[in-house]
Each structure stands twice: as C-alpha cells, then as structure tokens.
Amino acid sequence: MxxxxxxxxxxxxxxxxxxxxxxxxxxxxxxxxxxxxxxxxxxxxxxxxxxxxxxxxxxxxxxxxxxxxxxxxxxxxxxxxxxxxxxxxxxxxxxxxxxxxxxxxxxxxxxxxxxxxxxxxxxxxxxxxxxxxxxxxGSPNRVTPGRLSDDLARFASLIAPLPHPRVAVLVGGKSRAFDLSTTRAAAIADQVAGAVEAAGGSIMLTYSRRTPADAKETMTARLRDVPGTIWDGAGENPYFAFLAGADVLLATEDSVNIATEAASTGKPLYILAMEGGSPKFARFHRDLEDQGISRRFNGDLETWSYPPLAxxxxxxxxxxxxxxxxxxxx
CATH class of the missing domain: 3.40.50.2300 (Response regulator)
Structure with a gap:
C-alpha cells in the first residue's frame, strides 16, 4: 500500500x-x-x-x-x-x-x-x-553541484596539476545512428590535439562502453603526448570529476545523456561530429544550440556562459x- x-x-x-x-x-x-x-x-x-x-x-x-x-x-x-x-x-x-x-x-x-x-x-x-x-x-541525469564538487575532490591529485584550459573530451561510440571509425577517431584526436596545444592547456579524456576498441586505440595513440590524462578503463571512471574540473567540454554527438550531463555544468560545450546521424539527434543538437549551450567544434577553443541545464x-x-x-x- x-x-x-x-x-x-x-x-x-x-x-x-x-x-x-x-x-x-x-x-x-x-x-x-x-x-x-x-x-x-x-x-x-x-x-x-x-x-x-x-x-x-x-x-x-x-x-x-x-x-x-x-x-x-x-x-x-x-x-x-x-x-x-x-x-x-x-x-x-x-x-x-x-x-x-x-x-x-x-x-x-x-x-x-x-x-x-x-x-x-x-x-x-x-x-x-x-x-x-x-x-x-535531453534526458534526466544525476549531475548536481554537490556530486561534481565531491568527485573533483576525490580526483584532485589527478586533475589539480593539469594546466588550463583543461579540456574534457567525452567520447561515446557506435550506436544505431552513429559510428566512430578509426579514420574519424584520428581526425577528432588530431583536431583536439591541435586546439589544446595551441591554447597551452591539457586534456581529460574518458571513453564510454560503446567506444570501439580500434577507435579508442587510435585516439589514445594520437593524444598520448598531449598534456593531460586519459582514462584507460582501469579503476573508477573520473567522468564526473572531469566535468567538474574542465574549463571547456567536448562531447561526441552520439549520446544524449553525455551532452545533457555536460550541459548541466553551464560550461562551454563543443560537439564533435561523427559518422551517421538521424533527424532526432539533429533536433536535439539544434535545441542545445538555440539555447546557447553548444557549438560545433571547428578546432577553436572559445568560452561562453549559459545557465546550467536543469x-x-x-x-x-x-x-x-x-x-x-x-x-x-x-
């Protein structure tokens, strides 16, 4: 009852x-x-x-x-x-x-x-x-200021030494609408590396369970020499700490959850293009853009602000x- x-x-x-x-x-x-x-x-x-x-x-x-x-x-x-x-x-x-x-x-x-x-x-x-x-x-999520603060504190030894601007790179993977080939993974990695090195910053990269193994290997190899940290799948995922510690967020376009969680921080959010797409995802990303939350990544790292998506x-x-x-x- x-x-x-x-x-x-x-x-x-x-x-x-x-x-x-x-x-x-x-x-x-x-x-x-x-x-x-x-x-x-x-x-x-x-x-x-x-x-x-x-x-x-x-x-x-x-x-x-x-x-x-x-x-x-x-x-x-x-x-x-x-x-x-x-x-x-x-x-x-x-x-x-x-x-x-x-x-x-x-x-x-x-x-x-x-x-x-x-x-x-x-x-x-x-x-x-x-x-x-x-x-x-987008979608409901578990991002709160308290959770971000707590996770940032737990991973402080990993994140605090990294130079600014800190760029969180949130990589999804293969789905019904999108794919991440080694060719596209290499192009994303090279574009990210160029932008971060030009800004004198660092990366904080995490993969999802859907990231193809060959794409992960390609991106990791091409970003290995860029200042920062790449989560290798061992131990606890510092995903929320990366959201909290980042100055700028980059997310692949395949995940509504990831983009919505990133938008919940109120930080500049760039969307990384993948292969594929669908009308639904196009509407979702247009919604984020119309609200001043996200922009398509073209190799530049600019900053802007907006009310955190709640x-x-x-x-x-x-x-x-x-x-x-x-x-x-x-």
Missing part, C-alpha cells in the same frame, strides 16, 4: 539495469528526494529465457515471467519511475495492480499511447505530445505537482 502524506515517499526506480537507461529514472528519483523525504529502491528487472525479445505488448502475465517475480510485488510504491522497453509490460499495468495508488512515470518515448501512464517524460526531440506528457531537453529538477517539480494533484483527487 502506498504511504500516507505524512510518511516519506517510497520511490521504485525500474529499469533493466543498463547504466545509460537506469541513470534517467534514478536521477529523477534523487531530485525528488532532494525536495521531499523519500526512500529510493532500485528494481533491476530481467525476463526469463527469450521472453524479453518479444514485442513488449505480447508478454502476458509479466510478473510471472520475470527472472525474479518477487522483485515486483506489493506493497506498491508511491512513485514508480521507469525507463526502457523492458519495463513497459510492467509500467503499463502498474496503475491497475496498485488500484491507482502508485503514480506511474515513464521516461523516454514509450512508443505507446501516453494514456497508459500517469506522466511521460520524453526528450523534446522525440516530439511526443499529450496532456500527461512533459517534454524536456531539466531533471524541472521534471522532478512537475512530478511532485502532478502527484499532489493525483492524491487530492477523490
């Missing part, structure tokens, strides 16, 4: 556990918990056998087909915040299972009518509309507003 108004909110964060998916509902839950007392519970779901490969609408009796059926069972939460295709057989039934007690929020575009949820929070570039749709620029906080406020209205409805 959902809690009363006088008790802390119980929030379930539901995903298949992939980092790039889970960060969105978790970021929203943490933003809500900064506003009201709340208990956040992670629910990482998986499907038995090949069930998860079926179109999600064809999965019958979904709770029984989970690898861990007891993971999704009463007492139900006050807030169900989910992301990803794997969660849809559950999210679309949660209002019925809880008799309306659980307020159901789905991030991203669920590719199904929004009426199945209490609130959908898609990226604006997906162009989803509806009375219970609250579009945002879409996670804005969405959290909207969730609470609608939750209160939901609870007030007889």
């Amino acid at each position: 959902a809690s009363s108004d006088s008790e802390p909110l119980t929030i379930w964060v539901v995903s298949d556990g992939r980092a790039g998916i889970e960060v969105q509902p978790l970021g929203l839950a943490e933003a809500i918990a900064r506003r009201r007392p709340a208990r956040i519970i992670l629910k990482r779901i998986g499907w038995k056998g090949a069930i998860g490969r079926l179109p999600w609408g064809l999965i019958p009796f979904p709770r029984a087909l989970l690898r861990s059926p007891a993971e999704i069972a009463p007492p139900w939460p006050d807030l169900w915040i989910a992301a990803g295709r794997a969660t849809l057989p559950l999210s679309t039934r949660m209002r019925a299972w809880s008799a309306g007690a659980a307020f159901v929020v789905q991030t991203q575009d669920p590719q199904t009518p929004p009426r199945a949820f209490d609130l959908v929070i898609p990226p604006r570039h997906d162009q989803l509309e509806g009375a219970n749709v609250f579009p945002i620029t 879409e996670t906080d804005r969405a959290a406020d909207e969730i609470l507003r609608r939750l209160d209205a939901h609870r007030a409805t007889p």
Whole structure:
C-alpha cells in the first residue's frame, strides 16, 4: 500500500539495469528526494529465457515471467519511475495492480499511447505530445553541484596539476545512428590535439562502453603526448570529476545523456561530429544550440556562459505537482 502524506515517499526506480537507461529514472528519483523525504529502491528487472525479445505488448502475465517475480510485488510504491522497453509490460499495468495508488512515470518515448501512464517524460526531440506528457531537453541525469564538487575532490591529485584550459573530451561510440571509425577517431584526436596545444592547456579524456576498441586505440595513440590524462578503463571512471574540473567540454554527438550531463555544468560545450546521424539527434543538437549551450567544434577553443541545464529538477517539480494533484483527487 502506498504511504500516507505524512510518511516519506517510497520511490521504485525500474529499469533493466543498463547504466545509460537506469541513470534517467534514478536521477529523477534523487531530485525528488532532494525536495521531499523519500526512500529510493532500485528494481533491476530481467525476463526469463527469450521472453524479453518479444514485442513488449505480447508478454502476458509479466510478473510471472520475470527472472525474479518477487522483485515486483506489493506493497506498491508511491512513485514508480521507469525507463526502457523492458519495463513497459510492467509500467503499463502498474496503475491497475496498485488500484491507482502508485503514480506511474515513464521516461523516454514509450512508443505507446501516453494514456497508459500517469506522466511521460520524453526528450523534446522525440516530439511526443499529450496532456500527461512533459517534454524536456535531453534526458534526466544525476549531475548536481554537490556530486561534481565531491568527485573533483576525490580526483584532485589527478586533475589539480593539469594546466588550463583543461579540456574534457567525452567520447561515446557506435550506436544505431552513429559510428566512430578509426579514420574519424584520428581526425577528432588530431583536431583536439591541435586546439589544446595551441591554447597551452591539457586534456581529460574518458571513453564510454560503446567506444570501439580500434577507435579508442587510435585516439589514445594520437593524444598520448598531449598534456593531460586519459582514462584507460582501469579503476573508477573520473567522468564526473572531469566535468567538474574542465574549463571547456567536448562531447561526441552520439549520446544524449553525455551532452545533457555536460550541459548541466553551464560550461562551454563543443560537439564533435561523427559518422551517421538521424533527424532526432539533429533536433536535439539544434535545441542545445538555440539555447546557447553548444557549438560545433571547428578546432577553436572559445568560452561562453549559459545557465546550467536543469531539466531533471524541472521534471522532478512537475512530478511532485502532478502527484499532489493525483492524491487530492477523490
């Protein structure tokens, strides 16, 4: 049973556990918990056998087909915040299972009518509309001033000696819309090296799980002699410390999450071109440019300022507003 108004909110964060998916509902839950007392519970779901490969609408009796059926069972939460295709057989039934007690929020575009949820929070570039749709620029994330400050302090010995301007290079990789060949990786590395050396600065480079091994090797080899540090994948990723310690940010154009997290710092953000693209990504990057957040990287390192992107906080406020209205409805 959902809690009363006088008790802390119980929030379930539901995903298949992939980092790039889970960060969105978790970021929203943490933003809500900064506003009201709340208990956040992670629910990482998986499907038995090949069930998860079926179109999600064809999965019958979904709770029984989970690898861990007891993971999704009463007492139900006050807030169900989910992301990803794997969660849809559950999210679309949660209002019925809880008799309306659980307020159901789905991030991203669920590719199904929004009426199945209490609130959908898609990226604006997906162009989803509806009375219970609250579009945002990019995606929800976990970037806060406190987290940036804490991580910068933890990696101070790595970052403090680096000369300014410090340029964080955030590299994604292969996806359905983009690729990073060795040829493109070499071109990016040479362009970055030229700009950083001309400015007398340093690099702080980190790769993602999607960065192709050959592209990573190419970039690392070409940037090895540039002052700075390159995360080699060993130990903890200093990604957030790099965001905090950078004067300028460079991000490949393939990741909405990375670009949105970078934009949350309020620092100059350059976008590195890759091979491929899609209309959705073109709309996303145009949105950032129109807000004065990002520019295409052409080899120059200029500085500008803008209010840090705070879409996670804005969405959290909207969730609470609608939750209160939901609870007030007889």
